[in-house]
Amino acid sequence: MTEQTTTPVIDPFADREAEKYDNPIPSREFILEHLAELQQPMRLGPLAQSLGIDEEDEERFEALSRRLKAMLRDGQLIKNRRGAFGLIQKMDLIKGIVTGHPDGFGFVASEQVERDLLLSAHEMHKVLHGDEVIVSIVGEDRRGRQEAAIVEVTRRANEELVGRIHIEQNLAWVHPNNNRITQDVFIPADGLLNAQEGQIVRVAIVMHPSQRHGPVGKVVEVLGDYMAPGMEIDTAIQTFNIPNKWSEELLAELAAIPSVLTEQDYADRKDLRSLPLVTIDGEDSKDFDDAVFAKRRKNGWRLVVAIADVSHYVKPGSELDKEAYERGNSVYFPQRVIPMLPEKLSNDLCSLNPNVDRVCMVCDMSITEDGQLERSQFYQAVMNSKARLTYNQVHQMVTDSSSAFRAEFAEVVDAVDQLYELYHILHAARAERGALEFDTVETRIVFDGERKIDKIIPVVRNDAHRLIEECMLMANVAAARYLKWHKLPIVYRVHEPPKEEKLTKLRGFLKDFGLSLEGGDEPSAQDFDQVLQAAQGMPSEHLIKTIMLRSMNQAVYQPDNKGHFGLNFEHYAHFTSPIRRYPDLLIHRAIRQAWLKQGAQGFAYNEEDMTRMGRHCSDTERRADEATRDAVTFLKCEFLSHRLGEEYDAVISSVTNFGMFVELDPLYIEGLVHVTELGEDYFHFDAVRHCLKGERTGKVYRIGDRVKVQVAQVVLDTRKIDLRLINKPADEVLVVENDSDDFDNPVSEQEGEGEAKKKRRSRSRSRPNNRKRRTRSKAKND
Known part of the structure; x- marks a missing residue:
């Protein structure tokens, strides 16, 4: 057996480490590069030797051990069954964030894969929404989506939860307010903190879920009674972890x-x-x-x-x-x-x-x-x-x-x-x-x-409103152009064009209406606008606009300037609202730096900082949207809960394979008409044309069609509104020439997974009022 010798290793990040530590060890970046060059997992001892650290140097050896454990914790490395440290990507493993679904299954979003990976309800028992995990791909479901199994949980996202407590005899549990967390939290008798049945409480998680048991917690604060005025906002603030106190x-x-x-x-x-x-x-x-x-x-x-x-x-x-x-x-x-x-x-x-x-x-x-x-x-x-x-x-x-x-x-x-x-x-x-x-x-x-x-x-x-909007747009463009010329790292407001897959499906949809989207693989905003202009006055104008809107990407903050597709600007940044948006404050600081004529030298931030901060600000923007939607949806559900049996004119806002969502005309509240309410027929969902069509009668229900409905049921805990169809208009039959079923669900490709479960339950379900995403800028919120 050849004796391994310690050889000096040059770390390009050594100077940085020397500034932090008296007796520095190799940096995280170099450890990752070194393992990649070795092309094999390594146990602690041999890895230390290859990095130039002898076991007899106890201080540096222990420091390396702690660093490797931290890299395991942060998901940069993984340890195999032999105790060897290896690179996640070399082991065909994927690191990502869990997104739960109200029906019990979930997804893992990762930068390593283009599409989210599916987690079965069984796998979701081990985690909660927002947890960071390492997974392996284990197969495909019937819809061709890649399924994953959890290898390790690297970070728990939920140390506290907010929900409604239920107490029966000697048992107590809290049903989380966040509908993406479907596991109830068990509360031992000594963790009730005088909470009463039905109250809204804040719970600290003392034992996270695993394959063997669900989450266990203790009540740390009683927020108040379920229906107290303003409780919906207090609950949303706690549920979505919105900071709301000044230190x-x-x-x-x-x-x-x-x-x-x-x-x-x-x-x-x-x-x-x-x-x-x-x-x-x-x-x-x-x-x-x-x-x-x-x-x-x-x-x-x-x-x-x-x-x-x-x-x-x-x-x-x-x-x-x-x-x-x-x-x-x-x-x-x-x-x-x-x-x-x-x-x-x-x-x-x-x-x-x-x-x-x-x-x-x-x-x-x-x-x-x-x-x-x-x-x-x-x-x-x-x-x-x-x-x-x-x-x-x-x-x-x-x-x-x-x-x-x-x-x-x-x-x-x-x-x-x-x-x-x-x-x-x-x-x-x-x-x-x-x-x-x-x-x-x-x-x-x-x-x-x-x-x-x-x-x-x-x-x-x-x-x-439009006057102010146009003024703000001009200022935002000017700021982006100015800082681009000064070559400073900033966060742009980026709205990328629709992805190729969505373009293909959109063109297939438009073809049925005699419309075409020009521009080839990279259509411009003008090409989209021409379709919108051509659709004006058509009976299906509302449907066409809705589907085109849903093909759009969400705008984000990032340092890579890719322009704003919806506004058709090559350079665009947020400059005009530093009181209420942190990215605008960053832009102001960059402009002040430009005045100093020092360029990026001496600026408080680099591109890596901007990437991190842009991602964070995009996340807080979505967090705010979800929190306000949650509060408003509860208020709307409560409003309708006192109007059971009332009838309303409505317009179909979206169609799925399990029914159609409709918006009540005078109230702007959305609920579900389940497919079983559509009549004595087998209704089939045409994902390409976004409609439900009766097999025997040929009746068609499409986005934009008008119907009359009755409020059948409102479930406040889950923010669900069930509606009953009380008239079934004889819509013009849509002739189907293409049986393609490759168009994603227009509401969410995550919606259909629990459909078998829904049919077994044989009851109607609904969802919160998800307002259509806007690409047109609001005044001062472009």
Whole structure:
């Protein structure tokens, strides 16, 4: 047997490790590279020798052992049955995050594979939604999806859960509020903390699930009674782990900030206090982070967008910065906001309130006569807003020459008129550019005195909303272009084109309506817009727009600039809302760095940081969406629970193999009409044409069709609404020429897995009101 000798190994990251440790060992990166070169798993001893560490050097040997254990914990390595450390990818293993499904099965999302891997209900017994796992692929299900088995759980995502407690005799358990967690948490008798049957509680997990047992926990807080006003928001905050408390250290830091501008705040700033800048926001807005001004020039326009200078107060590494990053964004619940920044900043110092001096970051743009961004400059300034205007006030001012608001705001009416004139030019340029616009309805909940839903009303967008939107779009484009030229690492707002698979299916769908999507493998937004224009006035216009919208990807934050497909911009970043979005704050810091003319040198962040922070901010954005949807859905279910048996006109919003979801016309609430409610026939789901067709009668139910339904059942715990079809219109029969069944479920390809289970239960099911994703930008939320 040949004796192994210790040979010196050069670690390219040695300098970094030497800065951290007195007696450094090889870095994680080098250990991974070294194992890849060895092309075999290695036990601790031989691996240490190959890395130049002798077992007699106890301190370094122990440090290496601890590092390898940490790499196991973080999923960078895995240990086989012989105790040898190896690379996950070399062992045909995949690391990913678990996504649970309400029907008990789940998926593993991983950057190593293009499509999510399926976890059976049996495998899901070992984990909870959000856990990080290492899995192996064990086969395919009947739909051709790859199935995985869990090899190891590397990180538990749920140390605490929120749910409703149930107590029967000597047994107690908590049903989690998050419907992606289907396992109840067992509560021992000594862990009840005086909780009563049916209350909402916060539970600490003391034993995570395994193959042999489910999760075990103890009650650490009783949040309140199930139906208490506002409980739906408190529950959503806890369920989705939304930070909502300020630390003592942060409050101390905040108290040290002067409540008014000091002489130092004015230093090195351009004075814009005489410029008639105005804010235009909603009636109930409290934080005003943007002000606008426009003026016609000889050969075009000057557009000034002034944004609250949050970066002046929130410095990198400060307690304010750490908390803002953790939150990622403000979360807007009905009648309640969880802000990204404390009120002293969000509603005061960083809010461009009227008739007070405020520091701001300015994007000063030159716009051509045809609405193109010609050039821009950025500078820090001090401003004084001349008016706090609402969308409705501005709309009346610009559309009604006799409006009383024109006299009330006489000081700024000329500036508003010029803004409106510029808006028409920018809007025409948008249409010429082919930016996508999908007509969707936003709603607002009106509460009664007991904070229960009184009514749900649509929010009408007018030209004032669109005016602000176009101004913000221009500023965001200017910021992205400016920082791209300065070669600074930033997070762009990226909306990628639809993937090839979705394009193929979309083209197959459009073909039935005599429509074609041009552009080959890489169609542009203009190509999509041409289809939307061609569909206008067609009987199936609503269906076509809905399916095209569902083919779109979700916008994300990332340092790799891939443009914004929906808006048809080559460069796009979020600059205009640093009070409520952390990525905008990062952009402001980058712009300030650009002023120093140092490029990336000395900048607080590198590309790796931006990748990490972009992913985090994308996650917090989705977290906020899920939390607000959960709260609103509960409120809507509670509202309908008092209206069992009532009848409503409705429109079909989506179709699946187990039924169709319909939206109740006057309420904007969605529920399920199960396939068994459609009549005495066998109804088959056509995934390509997004319809259900009766085998005997030929009746067809498609997206956009109108029906009449009755509220049959509402289950508050699971946010489910069951509807009964009370009229079955004789729809025109759709002739099916293609029996292809390769089009994914239009709602979610995850929906169909539990269908056999649903049929065995023989009862109707529903889902929360998942509003259609919008690619058209909301004002100031593009």
